[in-house]
Amino acid sequence: MHHRHRHALKLTALTAGAALLATACNAAAKNDDAAASGGSSGKSLVLVTPDPVGQNAFLKLAVDGIKSAAQEQDATQKVFQSTDTATQQQNVQAAVVAQPDVIVLVGFEFADIVAQQAERNPKQQFLLVDACTTKSYDNVSCAVFREHEGVYLAGAEAGLLSTSGQVAAVGVLDTPQFRRYTDPFAAGARKTAPKTQTSSRFVGGQSPFDDSARAKEQTATLLSKGYDHIMAAAAAGNYGVFEAAKAKGAYAYGVDVNQCPSSPGTVVDNVIKRTDTVVQKGIESVLDGQTGKTVSYGLKEGGVSLTGLEDGVDSSKCVIADHKDVLKKVAALRDQIVSGELKVDDPAAG
Numbered sequence: 624m625h626h627r628h629r630h631a632l633k634l635t636a637l638t639a640g641a642a643l644l645a646t647a648c649n650a651a652a653k654n655d656d657a658a659a660s661g662g663s664s665g666k667s668l669v670l671v672t673p674d675p676v677g678q679n680a681f682l683k684l685a686v687d688g689i690k691s692a693a694q695e696q697d698a699t700q701k702v703f704q705s706t707d708t709a710t711q712q713q714n715v716q717a718a719v720v721a722q723p724d725v726i727v728l729v730g731f732e733f734a735d736i737v738a739q740q741a742e743r744n745p746k747q748q749f750l751l752v753d754a755c756t757t758k759s760y761d762n763v764s765c766a767v768f769r770e771h772e773g774v775y776l777a778g779a780e781a782g783l784l785s786t787s788g789q790v791a792a793v794g795v796l797d798t799p800q801f802r803r804y805t806d807p808f809a810a811g812a813r814k815t816a817p818k819t820q821t822s823s824r825f826v827g828g829q830s831p832f833d834d835s836a837r838a839k840e841q842t843a844t845l846l847s848k849g850y851d852h853i854m855a856a857a858a859a860g861n862y863g864v865f866e867a868a869k870a871k872g873a874y875a876y877g878v879d880v881n882q883c884p885s886s887p888g889t890v891v892d893n894v895i896k897r898t899d900t901v902v903q904k905g906i907e908s909v910l911d912g913q914t915g916k917t918v919s920y921g922l923k924e925g926g927v928s929l930t931g932l933e934d935g936v937d938s939s940k941c942v943i944a945d946h947k948d949v950l951k952k953v954a955a956l957r958d959q960i961v962s963g964e965l966k967v968d969d970p971a972a973g
Contacts, residue, residue, distance in 0.1 A: 666698035667723040671714045673730040675704050680880035681898055685729045688902025696910060712736055725750055725909050727902055737763055748914060750905045761915040766905040769921030771807040772960055773894035775967045776929050776953050777876045778811025780892055781852035782819050783949045791822040791845045792854035793838055793864050795831045802970035804856030826857050835863030842867035865889055881930045883941035892943040893930045900925050923961045
């Protein structure tokens with residue numbers, strides 16, 4: 624996650640360059656005119672990203688989603704990649720000028736721009752992913768995630784695996800939105816091991832979304848007190864959490880995408896957001912005429928999951944791959960949440 628992704632925990636790839644925002648003189652020159660084959664329906668789709676896609680797995684999934692939707696709808700698709708605030712605005716403007724059937728935008732960065740454009744262009748349909756506009760518009764559909772459901776399951780794993788009986792979370796900021804990554808982790812651990820002691824710490828500081836050093840310090844403090852499983856929800860600072868855990872032989876959990884390859888043997892599992900599923904389903908709904916609504920995607924809709932519960936867990940480099948017994952119990956809890964029998968409290972609700 625880049626330091627600007629304040630509402631969510633999108634993690635950038637390990638490549639050092641991914642964290643450095645390239646500046647493009649001309650956004651249009653950077654756009655990928657990747658028209659899907661066919662597109663004979665006359666329909667067209669445009670995806671605008673807040674950052675370069677590059678090695679950003681979260682954004683790569685969004686690109687997969689628009690490609691799948693284009694194939695499904697026999698439409699053409701284009702991806703406009705932004706590099707900064709100026710190119711974000713230019714790309715949204717360029718997308719509006721193109722008048723596609725749906726403009727898809729990923730990230731809170733676009734909330735204000737979309738609100739302005741939606742008012743000016745009432746016939747243009749927008750799909751905003753992982754965020755929503757403050758005011759609702761008939762031509763803006765929002766797709767949001769119920770991250771807390773996945774975090775609860777990660778906590779359940781921690782409760783079953785912890786040897787000290789102490790699990791904790793390191794979050795970006797102490798706000799209701801970010802408590803979605805800390806409180807349910809504690810609740811999940813207590814569900815599978817009722818006597819578990821839990822704690823949360825927050826990075827804070829000048830750049831809470833991009834501070835590996837502070838994230839590492841907060842983690843080291845928790846580890847020194849005996850906490851041995853840490854939910855890492857520190858955005859780009861997650862690598863600091865992993866480093867601290869690795870140094871102590873402790874364990875951590877990643878977010879948004881599979882982070883196990885960045886620290887094999889340390890990262891147990893990840894709370895993943897299936898941006899591909901959400902983009903594809905969202906486009907389908909908008910084209911079906913279901914517009915102006917906010918749709919929430921959790922475990923039931925396949926919008927949120929754990930790497931351990933997805934195909935490919937055996938090659939994921941996640942510690943959980945060696946604990947099939949734990950995965951069985953966690954899969955049973957997932958089924959209870961999906962059926963509605965078990966409800967996970969949402970710290971951001973209300």
